[in-house]
Amino acid sequence: MREVRSARPTLGQMSSIPVGAALWRPVGDGRGLWVYPQLYTFKLVIGPIGAPWYDDHWCYKDFEGAATAFFLWNPLDGKEPEGWVRHPPTGRRRFPDGDPATEIVRE
Numbered sequence: 634m635r636e637v638r639s640a641r642p643t644l645g646q647m648s649s650i651p652v653g654a655a656l657w658r659p660v661g662d663g664r665g666l667w668v669y670p671q672l673y674t675f676k677l678v679i680g681p682i683g684a685p686w687y688d689d690h691w692c693y694k695d696f697e698g699a700a701t702a703f704f705l706w707n708p709l710d711g712k713e714p715e716g717w718v719r720h721p722p723t724g725r726r727r728f729p730d731g732d733p734a735t736e737i738v739r740e
Contacts, residue, residue, distance in 0.1 A: 716731040725739075
């Protein structure tokens, strides 16, 4: 298993951690990763630290899946995280368990 290192956030970065985020870490290129609980899912978000918007997000059916993606995903490699069940910006869904073979697109 690959070791994941997370730099200790600065005070300025800590002030930009939105309320409600279950997990947060800097990516290393000025962006951060956050996990938010939603009504029925958990959302993994990537975006600029301190900005009031984000670049992209993926939904997971449970906290365990979102946390696993949060700790294992390297956004700098250009690939998407694994295990998500819904990608709202594109309408893609991978039900019931996040398997890419089950992907469909809803418009």
